[in-house]
Amino acid sequence: MSGQPFYKKESLRNGISRRAFLLKAGIVTSGILLSGCIKKIKPGNSYKNIKGSIKGPNAKAGHILRDKTPLPVPTEARKVKTLIIGSGISGLSAARWLKIQGHHDFELIELEDHIGGNSHSGSNAVSSYPLGAHYVTIANNEDELLLDFFQECGAITHYEKGLPVYDEYYLCFDPEERLLINGQWQEGLVPDFGIKPEDRDQIKRFFRLIDNLKQAKGTDGRYAFDIPLDNSSADEKFRDLDKSSFKEYLKQEGYTSPYLLWYLNYCCKDDYGQQTDKVSAWAGLHYFAARRGKAANAESNAVLTWPEGNGWLMKKLAEGVKEHVKQGAICYHIATVPNGGIIARMLDLKTNKTYTIEAEKAILATPQFVNQKIFEGAPKRGFSLDKLHYSPWFIANITLNNLPQGKGAGLCWDNVPYNTASVGYVNANQQHVNAVENKKVITYYLPLCDYEPRVARLAAYTRTYQQWLDIVIPELEYIHPGITDNIEQVDGWIWGHGMIAPDVNYIWGADRKNAQQPIDGSLFFAHTDLSGISIFEEAFHQGIKAAKQVLSSYV
């Protein structure tokens, strides 16, 4: 990168921040290692009866890409018309679209031994459970592509008076949300129990603003906030919101209530894995103002969920394209060919053999930090990878033989404690129809946003299973005193690059725009990091957009 004048200033600053990073990373990780050693010398407070382990995306593949491990020169080659790299929602959605349009000559490559990216899920004897994304809001009624898919997969059963009827088994069962605040569980997540009238007034004011923004349109006649977000108005009035952080914006607008600010901070952590200071005001408001979905049989903004989370949607998306998927193969190098077409070098992770795939067109449905490593022409793409922040996450699926009841509202789908590191837990059993189930799986979500992503990521990889338990269990104990005795199993999952964070100036800045541009009419990109917001809908549209670009480039 240093050879490019475009980045000269940047790289100078990067040099400094790199040193700062190394220092911070050193302090944090040695702290973790030290506490691990102390634990080993003085083991006492270990959770003996709790089984489980820590897993995450394929680490070997990561090393190959990062360390540029020397690999044998490919000897075999095969051809396919269109190549898709990455089987997350974007890749699957692109594949589905190609298939729907009658384009069958394509291959979908996935390095993991399972498809689905962030929508990956697991299961045990008690329940299926999500390992990442776990819900989707009902579709905006103008979003025909998404509505069509929902109907295709059975999430929408039919229409009544022009409104979609969603399958009752997938609409989140009541009761939906509760918040542990001031010693009691209240219904709903917006703080209410035991708060002052001044706080309540500010909360009301904020939601009045949201109601206005939901319907607000720019001078170009488009909604101020829409999904996919590229459909949002280009009106400067709204886009300028991307130039400051949500935190600054709220301060400017006179929002001071600690309860409201906590709630908005929680929402940013929940959706973006970062706090309000690391999220642009535009993105912070988009979370609330972009969803206007109406259904015949559910409230506006109702939520669709499954025990396995978005794993369900992912499988439905993959249903028609299964025979095109090749798992356990990594694309470690991809380049465009001067007279058209692309060549991808692949490594089979099982046999350790390399080969090449020659294709006319390719879609990289992989995050840009991966693309920068595998795509030969990456420096030409005109954006700085340093502008793309990926929030690391830790997720734990916890099997319980009992859940101690607290004061106030009973177990809901989403259970959030006020002012804790995590964003609470989701009850994986929520969509089970059984009246009584003694065992439960809860999915605990911890965004690692206390340090900058690179530091937090390194720290996450350094922690041992016991150290994760020392983070998770004390918080659970705070939420449900006495719960430790009810925990049978804790299965952790680390997402080092969990999701793109919509930092200031990213969504409407030049980097994202440049990163979206196809290369030489043969290489296309689809990923939520090109939207700036990591949600199912964005990935779904990213895939379709890239597939459409491919199809039109053939004509």
Add this chain to the structure above:
Amino acid sequence: MNKKLHVLLLLSVFVVATCGLIYELIAGTLASYLLGDSVTQFSTIIGAYLFSMGIGSWVSKYFEKNIVYWFIQLEILVGIVGGTSSTILFLVFENAASFRIILYSLVGLTGILVGLEIPLLMRILKDRYEFKDLVSRVFTFDYIGALLASLVFPLLLIPYLGLVKTSYLVGILNVTVALIVCVNFKKEVKAAAYLQTSAIISILGLLIGFVYATTITSYAESMTYSDTIIYSKSTSYQRIVLTKKGKVLRLFLNGNLQFSSDDEYRYHEALVHPGLQALPGAKDILVMGGGDGLAVREILRYPQIRSVTLVDLDKGMTELFKSNTMLLALNKRSLLSPKVKVINADAFTWTREQKRKFDFIVIDFPDPSNFSVGKLYTNTFYSLVKEMLAPNGIMVVQSTSPYVAPKSFWTVDKTLRSVGLHTIPYHNYVPSFGDWGYVMATKNITYKKPDHYLPGMRFISAGGLNQMLYFPPDMARVETEVNKLNNQVLVKYFEDEWAAVL
């Protein structure tokens, strides 16, 4: 032989007599609690007990030597058997088949042991008194003890200690007498040390029983029920408590009354017959909930019935109603009928997997007091049940009280109609519940009120149904929302409406 010893021995006659009578009363009370029909139970228990005492007295002649030794030994034994008897009986009550055998064996054993006591005591005292004085004193103390027992038992012991603790206490008293006698007759008794040790160990054992007796039926629990708890058990799904007062048996699940034996017929006749009598061709019946077998009992009255499928979550519940004598008498052994198939499964999941059709479906779930049960009152569940209903079939749903909880009641009606069923709401008066509601639902408008019912009905009649179908203004239909999995409005209505009266 000094005077102190005389007093001691006579005092022990008194205690022995008191204890003996209390054992008898405990056995009689327990039998009438657990088996019902107190006249028969008391009469047979007293008869068996007195007869056993007779056997004891007769056997006493075979004790020739070491009479004091044997007396002490007996006292310890009586204390142990009598002290633990009520615990044993409570614990074996579940296995009702052997309950009577164990009951009468225990009564017999206690009777024989108590019967031995007085003759042996008289023989110990025979050289110390003249015969006329002996007879007069022993029997005087015996009868005074009996009077004391008969007063203390109902007035003090049962109200303050309960049956189980009372037996342990009396057992301890018995063994204490043995210990005191043993200490005072140390020189005259052989193996006194052995007797003392065994007495002390027994007292300790009984004390432990006395202290831990609460766990059998906790005091806190017994306070929440106005009647005596005769059975309680926590299954994986719920806490089952059976209480008894007089002849009346009540079943509580998680503290909520499920039926009272004196008026359950009103509920079950109203639940079953308006629908089933209208279906002369009904062959295959489904009951969901209702693990007590009482709805099934009503269904089995119809000779044309080919099969009854009962789906109840809790095996603990259906097994209890398949095995306990008293409960079998109540449900007329309905769950043991060869026509009946009991399936212990979650109703929602089971229904989702069903392909079979049923002519008549009874839905008798607990009230929608929480979100878990609330799922079984949703449009989603009813549309699954509708799939199982034969084209001309009828389903009926217990729907809480239209008087106390009109919104809840009419929500059930509305939810059934929302899935395309035609409803026939009705209600009747069940004293232990109040005015209670039911909703029948059919696929097409074919319901014709029966013009007669099977003989032997105690409540339902052709004329009575007309009244049941009428809803006076104070329970008139109110507009409500449809109860769905994603709104659970019924649970909220139910909570609000019942909170207002409880």
